[in-house]
Amino acid sequence: MEMRRDVFQAIADPTRRKIIHLLAQQSLNLNAVAENFDISRPAVSKHIRILTECGLVVIKQKGRERYCEAHLQQLKEVSAWAEQYRIFWTRKLDALEDFLAQERKPSRKK
Amino acid sequence: MEMRRDVFQAIADPTRRKIIHLLAQQSLNLNAVAENFDISRPAVSKHIRILTECGLVVIKQKGRERYCEAHLQQLKEVSAWAEQYRIFWTRKLDALEDFLAQERKPSRKK
DNA sequence: TAATTTTGTAACCAAAAGGTGACATAAATT
DNA sequence: AATTTATGTCACCTTTTGGTTACAAAATTA
Structure with missing residues (x-):
């Protein structure tokens, strides 16, 4: 883990830019993020993973839920x-x- | 042609960012660009094509040579x-x- | 405790990306 | 006219990307 992903590559995908847009306004758990897209939950999960790998998103575990926060200083x-x-x-x-x-x-x- | 390529996707690749860096300083023909990289000329040619598709590079034909200019307002x-x-x-x-x-x-x- | 909810992950797939070598073409040189 | 140079393009290959379904696990709720 901690793949130190290239931020330019992370924002290349339009779905990931939409996720950033969503999370800039409010933190959401994974299912809530997924509801905003037509793709499956695991697909969204993968996008979130990529965003965390370059620090644009940080996960806060709250019980069984994982809240995704945008950390956009990168x-x-x-x-x-x-x-x-x-x-x-x-x-x-x-x-x-x-x-x-x-x-x-x-x-x-x- | 004129594929109206996404500029975010165009700059995702590190080789293409290096090409932009090169061309920001001076216009170069294709072979001159290729000399700066370990990859083959057709590979560079493809990268240049992608950069032209989103307007970041403009080609000026001069005889048999094609000079690549960076147009970075995008x-x-x-x-x-x-x-x-x-x-x-x-x-x-x-x-x-x-x-x-x-x-x-x-x-x-x- | 049993059922539900939230999520991770594995196995898989199709398409796109990035690369190659070989060949074609057109301009410039000899 | 023959050769060299600059480049495009084709056929092909491998890896990565973005997606899927199915199943497992852990926390919550009934």
């Missing part, structure tokens, strides 16, 4: 990664725009 | 998604902290 890694490149890309676009604006000025030849 | 979707939940989660943590601080005050009974 998403910082994702937003930081994406934002870094997006910003970089935007800066390049701006630089290109400046360059083109400069070129358009027919101020001097050569 | 990453906004990712960072916005992740940041939204991360912020939400942080607010919840803060609220909990406030609540606990309140509880700790032994100001009055019941």
Whole structure:
């Protein structure tokens, strides 16, 4: 256990993103999560397992029930990664725009 | 073609994230990209195809070469998604902290 | 105690993902 | 014209993913 799963891979599946959405609002036990989907309970259980393996979900055992809590600070890694490149890309676009604006000025030849 | 690929799924693979990293710095043709990896050229070609299908990479044909450019504005979707939940989660943590601080005050009974 | 509820897990399956080598094609070089 | 280079694509393979049903176990409820 404790497979140290890649968070990028964990959020790749749309069902798992929906589970995150659900659990961000309220903690739910496994059956309650499963009720929100058309797939079987074991399938949901597997998704939850993957989410726990990268720390996005934490399980709190309460008697026979297991409450799933979203712990979303790991998403910082994702937003930081994406934002870094997006910003970089935007800066390049701006630089290109400046360059083109400069070129358009027919101020001097050569 | 134009498969409108899910960007979350596209960035799930570590090789593709490395390709994005490479192409963010400079446009490269396919062979030049492939040289950076141990896998075969067709494998890299497939990864590039997936990245183009969600708009993260754009191909510019130049004679027989195909230059791959990173177009990273799509990453906004990712960072916005992740940041939204991360912020939400942080607010919840803060609220909990406030609540606990309140509880700790032994100001009055019941 | 017996029945019900909540869940884990095992065995299995189909489809998708990620990889390969071989071959085809078109542009650039010699 | 012949060769080399850059690339796409096909056929194929293995592993992973996402799903299923069936059964077991432990806590709750009747």
